[in-house]
């Protein structure tokens with residue numbers, strides 16, 4: 792559940808980084824907004840989030856989509872973390888090799 796305070800924070804970050812004032816965030820604006828909220832996303836990670844949460848396929852994130860993103864992705868592991876899991880698995884494979 793997103794608290795009222797979180798919603799206010801997301802709302803402010805969303806609008807502060809809507810640089811061209813079109814009411815939605817493109818990938819650049821989304822990356823800046825996420826950084827403002829303490830999520831340091833690479834450009835590739837931001838593109839991934841944008842594609843995942845762009846419910847209407849507009850290529851940009853509306854505030855509703857941004858809320859869904861922060862509610863779900865805020866607690867999810869980032870793509871970087873899944874790379875770490877892959878590396879750990881690969882090390883295991885090497886260790887079990889004769």
Ligand SMILES: [Ca+2]
Nearest residue numbers: 809813815816
């Ligand atoms: Ca915009």
